[in-house]
Amino acid sequence: MAPKKKWRTILRRLLYFFTSVCVLLCIFFAFVEELFEYTPPHIDNLEQRLASLQKVQVHETHSQLANSWSKREQNLLFLMAKGDPFTVGYTSGKLVGQIAPKLEDALLQRVEEIVGNTSLIWMFRKVGYVIYSDLQQYFSNDILQEVYGYSLAVPDKHPELGSSYFRALNYQAAHDTGHRVLENVLSLQGCTSFAAWGESTTNGNLIIGRNFDFEIGDVFDRFKIVQVVIPDKGIPFLSVSWPGMSGAVSGVNKYKLAVTINAGKSDHVKWKATPVTIVVRKILQHAKNISEAASILKKSSTYVSESFLIGDGKTNEVVIIEKSPSITRMRRAKHFSQAIVCANHFFAKEFASHHNHQIFVREGSSPKRLERMRELIKNSYGKIDPQVAASILRDTKLKNNEQIGLSHLHSINPSICSHSVIFDLTAGILWINSGPNQSGRYLPISINDIFTQQPQKSFILDEQIIDADPLVSPEKVSQLVSWRQNVRLWKQKKGQLEKIVAEMHEVNPQHFLTMVAAGDLDFQHKRYKEARKKWQKALKNHPYGEWISDIKTRIKKVGDQ
Template sequence: MRKLIIATLLLFALLITWTQSWLFIPKPKIDDLSIVHHQLDSLGEGRLVYHKNFINVQKDGLWELYTEGSPFEIGYATGILTKDILHKHEDAFISKVIENSPIQSHFGVRLFNSLFHRHLDNRILPEYLEEIYGLSQHTKKEFDVFGDDYQRVLNYHGLYDLERSFDKVEINSSVSFAIGKSKTNNQGILIGRNFEYDLNDEFQRDKIIHFVYPESGFKFASLTWGGFIGTVTGMNEMGLTVATHPIKSDQPTKATYPVSIIGREILQYAMTVDEAYNIALTKDSYVRESFLVASAFDTTAIIIEKTPDGIDSIHIDQEALVATNHLQSKKLNETHLYNLDHATYYKSIRLRELIDNQQSFDVHAMANVLRDTKGFENTTIGFGNHKSVNALNLHHSVIFKPKTRQMWVSTHHRQLGKYYCYNLDSVFSNTQNYPPKTSLASKEFTLPEADFIYSQEYRNYNSYKSFVELITNWSPKDPPFKDKELMHFKRLNPESYQTYEHLGDYYRKLRDWDMAAINYRIALSKEVSSIHLKQEIEEKLYALRN
C-alpha cells in the first residue's frame, strides 16, 4: 500500500511538472535591452517615431511600418508603434481562441490553448522567438488571464493553422496567380494576390505593410496585422514573393512550426524558388499549406505544396500559374474530390477563364482580375459570394512586379480603393532620412479606385450589409419588418443566395413555415458559396417538413 501511495505521488508530481512545462514557458534571454529606453515621438497625426523606426498611418486604412535591428529590437519597436491596432486585433484573436476552446472559463481556455501549443517555442527559430517576445511587451494586460503576454502572442501564430476545417477554408478562400512573361510584354512575371482572413469588420479595414531591415537575411515587406510576425503575403529586396494558402486539413492535435513562420523564413532568406523549396522541405507541419513563390532572379514561379506527409512543387507553364485552397499535385494524393460546388475549385476555374480572356497583362489588367465579382462565364452570383475572386471581404489585395521590386497594395472600400505603389529599392534607400516621409508610397504609380465603388450597386451592397445585421439580430420580441422593407432588402442583392437564406431564417422565427420554405428553395436555386453552406440550407428546409 505504501509503495502504491509513493508511486501515485511520484506520478502526480511528474504530471504537474509536465503540465507546468507547457503552461509556463520560459522567455528568451535578451542580452541588449537598450531599445526599451528610447522615447516615442509624435510627428503629427498618425506619424510616430521610435529610435530608428517609424510608422505612418494613412487615411485609407493602411499602416506603413518600418523597423530595423536585432530580432528583439524589431519586435519591441513593432509593438510600441502599432499598439493601437495590436490591441484591436488582439480582441479579435482572443474571441477566436475562446470560440475554438471546448472549455469556456478563463483557466480552461488557457489550459486548452497551452496544451495544443505545447512546446511551440522549441520548434521556432530563436530569432523569431526573440521578435515575438519584443512584440509581446505591448499587449493588453487584461488578457493575462489567458496566459502571459509572450505565450499569448506566440500562440496567436498557431491560430492561423487551426482554421483548417473544410467550411472555414472554403469561406476564407484566398487566391493568387502568376502571369508568365509571354503575356506581360517581357515585363517579367506579374503576381496578383487576394487574401481573406475573416475575424471581424474592424480587422478587415486596417492592415499593416511592414518594411523590415533585419540583422541577417534580406530586407523585405510583408502585409500583416497587429500581433503577428509571420508572412502570408510579401516580397523581399531580391524580388522574391510569397503568398500562402490554407488547405483543408485534419484537425491537428498539437502545433508544430507555424506555416506563417515558414513563409516568413522563405521571405527573409530565399532568393530563388529552389531556396524557398528547401526551406519548406526542412520544416515540419501538421497542416496542409500551399505557397505561391515567384523569383525575379529565376524569372519563374512555383507552387510549393506541403502536407504532414510530404512536399511537392508545381512550376509555371508558359502563361500562368493559379493557386487557391486545394492541392493540385498528384504526388500528394488529394483524397477530396473538388467540383464547381466548392469555392476553392470554382475560383480556380474563374481565374483561368479571366486569364485566358486577356491577351496581355500589365498592372491595370491584374487589378481588374483581382476586383472581379462575377461568377463563371460572367454570370451574376450575388455580391459577397465567396466563389467570386473578390468576395468583398478581403483583408488585403496586392500586385507584385518582382523585376522592378514594385508592389501595389489595396486600400479600403472593401479593397476596391486605390492601389498604392511601393518600390522596395526606393523605400529602403529613404528610410535613413529624418524626419521620415509622410508616406513611403510612390504616388505617381498609384492605380485608381475601381469604378464599381461609385455605382448604385455598390451603394446597395453597403445598405444590404447593414440590413443583414438587422435581420440577423431580429427576434420575435421585436416588431416585424414591413413587407416593403423586406422587398427593398431583396432588391439590394437579388442574385445572392444569402438574401433568401436570411429571409428564410426570418420567416422561420415568425413561424411562417410556407414563406420560410419558399425562400430556402430560392436560396438553393442560386450559386451557394460552398457545399457545406448548401447542406446547411437543405437541412433547414428539411427541418420545416418534419
C-alpha cells in the same frame, strides 16, 4: 463483513477517489497557466536596453524609436523596423502596438461566435496551454527574442489569458491553429492568387495578384500594416501584415522574391511544428531565388497543409509549392503556358486520394474560384497588367459571368479580405489596397526604394494609383456590412422579418440567402407557393455548406401546398 456494509464501503471509497481526482483536476486547471507558462529567451542587459528604448520621438511626418519608425500615408500604416531581433520586436510594439488589443479582441470575438459556449472556450484555452506548452522549440531564438521584445512593449488587456509573451507567441500560429481547429468553417471561403508573365502580360512583366480572405470583420482590414524589416542578419524584406506578426502571408524581399500562401487540406497530420507564416518569414529573410526558397520549404516541418506561390522578379519565374506535414511538391504552369492560378486545393497526385482533400474539393469554394480565375485570365491573356489584375481580384461572378450576388463565398471577391495586393515584380512595384477589402484604391510603392527610403518622403507613387472599384465601391461594401448584419438577425430570429428582408433585398437581391429569407417571410404569411418558388430559386443559386440541406428541408416542409 455483511454484503450491504461491504458495498457501502466500496461505494464510499469510489466516491472519495473520484472526489479527489476532481479536486486535483480543478487545482491543475486553476494553475495550468503557471505550470506551463513559457520561459522568455535570455536578453543581455535587458533593463539597460529597455531604459534606452522608452522615448518615442513624434515628428511631423512620422514617429521614431531608435532606428525604427512608423508613419501613416493615404490610409496605409507603414512600419520600418531595424536592428537585432529584440530591438525589432520592442520598437515595433512601441510604435504600432497600441493596435494589438483591437486585433486580439476581434480574434476572441470570432472564437466566441464559432464556439458559442463559454465553458468550452475556457476548456479549449486550458487544454491549449498543455498541448502547446513546448511551442517555443519550433521557433528560432531570433524569432523568440523578437516576439518577447514586442510582448514587453504592448498594452496587456487580457492578463487572464496568460502572459503577453505566451499570447504573442501563440498568435504567430493563429493561421495554422485556425485552419486545424476550424477546418469545416474555413473551407467555405479561402484565399485566391495568380501569376502571369511573358506572353500573358502587356509588357512581359511578372504580375502577381492575391486576396487574403479572412472572415473576421473589418478590424484586420483597417489595421493592416506595411511592415519593412531590416534585420541585422539576412535580407531586408517587407510584408503586408498586422502588428505583432513576425511571420508573413504576403511578402517580398530586396531580391524581388515574393511569397504568398493559401491554406489547403490533406490527410497528413502533425500536432505541432513551425507555423507556416514563420516559414515564409524565413524564406523572405534568407532566400535570394526560387531554388533557395524551395530548399527552405523542403527542410521545414509544418503542421498544416499549404500552397506557397513564389515568384522571382529577376528571372520572371513562378512556382507553386504544395506542402503538407509529410510531403513537398512543386507545381509549374500547365493550364496556361505563362500564367498560373492558386486557390485552396492541391494538384499533386499524392493528394488525390486524401479523404479530407476530396471533401474540401467537393464541398468548398476552391474549385469554383479556380475555374473563374482561369476564365478571366484566358479572356485577358496578353493584356494582363496591374489594372487587369485588380479587376480579376475584384470579380464577384462565377464561370460564364454567372451572377450570384455580392459577398458570396464562392466568388473571388466575397468582400471579406483583410488585404489585397498586386506585384509587378519585374518593375519592382507593389500595390496595396487601401480598403475596405479590395474596393478602395490600390496604392503603389517601390520595392526597389523602400528599404532605403527616408520617412519624410512620400512612399506612394501617385501617378500609378489604381482607382477604387466602380462596381463594388467602398460605399457598397458598407452596405454589404449592413446586409451581413441583417443575415445574422434573420438567423437569430431577431427583429422584424419584413424589415430585414426588405433591407437584404435592397442591397443584395441575387444572393441565395436573401432568397431564403424572402421565402421564410412568405412562409410566415402562409404564402406557401411563393415560398417554395423562392427557396427553389435559392437552391439553384449556389448555396453552400449546411444551407443546401436546410433549403431542401424548407421545400419539403411546404410540399405541394
